[in-house]
Amino acid sequence: MSAPADIVARLRLIRSDKIGPVTYAQLVARFGSAQAALDAIPDLARRGGGRPGKLATAAEVESEITEVTRLGARYLFRDDDAYPALLAEIDSAPPVLIVSGDTALLARPTVAMVGARNASAAACRFARQLARDLGQTGTAIVSGLARGIDTAAHDGAFDTGTVAVIAGGIDIFYPPENEERQRAIGTKGLLIAEQPPGVEPRARHFPYRNRIIAGLAAGTVVIEAAPKSGSLITARHAADYGREVMAIPGSPLDPRAQGCNQLIREGATLVQTAEDVLEAIRPLHLGPARPSRQRQAVAEEPAEAGDSERRAIRDLISPTPVPVDELVRQSGLPAAAVQLVLLELELAGHLARHAGGRVALA
Structure with a gap:
């Protein structure tokens, strides 16, 4: 059975070349529907002095929908009630997410935990315990399913509620050693992907993933990070979104602590316990009111x-x-x-x- 025409048109627009989240929202706001936006793109590109990128076809989108269904996953569009309210606040929020697992976790207060892939054993142990302590208060833990701190945070919160945001398709296991963990989170926790099934994670996908992690959470905790690491990118996204940035201090002799110490110097909140984290995010703890569909669409007068x-x-x-x-x-x-x-x-x-x-x- 074919998917509804509006869903196909929206996915076609999202999957077309040169269409990012901001562009998608502006096109739909201006033309009233995804199909009308698709029809208008060639003329808009001509007026801009170039040619449009490749537009996704209905057949390609129907194939994707079939695969998402086969995998036991589903779509969350930005105007769906179940779409995470904090994430919907940011301008670059994905127009659609592919999810597998317990979407009720998205309604909980959420803290992001990120850090070094080559984290020390002590830092991983600390991350597991902090995630466990936060989880016992009803807080969901979101991370990126990478080696090191991410993996430790997911493990610590697995029994209480963890959300994993991955850089590739929802059926791609990266790193490979986390396949079993990813499958388990996709059943008992919540697995989120922005890319369609079958997409292998590339370097450019990880900053996109990081913005989702920061956007989902009231605050981001960084535990061991090099000065130019992806974890600091996530922290800076969180700061840009008006969320709390927290860091665990470390020895100045350990390069893995330099990023956290730098964040603290720049104004991040120094935290050491779950109580510290909860106190820091309390102003956002209950999350915002859901943005209206008009606000989400960034609607303006034509x-x-x-x-x-x-x-x-x-x-x-x-x-x-x-x-x-x-x-x-x-x-x-x-x-x-x-x-x-x-x-x-x-x-x-x-x-x-x-x-x-x-x-x-x-």
């Missing part, structure tokens, strides 16, 4: 832009990322008109979006 407005906005953009608000201020144009031109440029392949609502020439 606006058009003429050639002179397009030239003015293009002249302001360079290879250096700049906030969209700054483009609005310097151009003196309505925000909706600026957003439309940026959308055209992005679909034409001339614009790249960066963290913090910044854009630059691609």
Whole structure:
């Protein structure tokens, strides 16, 4: 049996080239539906001075839906009631998640725990105990199912509730030694993937995964991390989202502690116990009210832009990322008109979006 036409159209738009979460939301808000957005993309890209990327076909999406169902997983769209409310608050929230397991965990207060893959034995033991202690208070623990601290955090919270966000498809086991653990979490806990089934995790996928981990949680705890590690990327995402950033201090003689000590110097909360963590996240502990569908869609009044407005906005953009608000201020144009031109440029392949609502020439 075929999937509903709206679901197919939404997945086609999500899986098409050059369509990220922000672009998806703006297209649906402007054109009213995913199908109407798909129909409009060729003209938008032409106005942006390029060609559209490859659009996903209905057959490709139907095949994906069949595989997700076969795997015992399901889709959570951003406007579904079960979609995590904290994650829905961020601009770059995935339009759809593929999940397997107990989605009731998404309604609990949630803490992210991340850290070094080559973590010390003492740090792994500490992470397991901290996750266990937090879990016993009804807090769900989210992490990325990597070696080291992530694995220890999942193990500590396995009996009380853990959420694993993976970088590849929901049927891909990475690292391989965590296959049994991933299968168990997908049954008793909750397994989340942004990528479709069959997608092997690549380096570019891990920062995407990290933003989901930070977005799901009221706060992120970092336990051992090198100064330029993925764990610090997750912590910085959390700070950007207005969430609590916490770190476990370590010896200055251990390189694995340098990232945590650096975070504390920059203002992260020093924590040592579950009570410290709960005190730090208390202002967000119950989570936010669910954003309205209108807010999620980033809806604005439709606006058009003429050639002179397009030239003015293009002249302001360079290879250096700049906030969209700054483009609005310097151009003196309505925000909706600026957003439309940026959308055209992005679909034409001339614009790249960066963290913090910044854009630059691609």
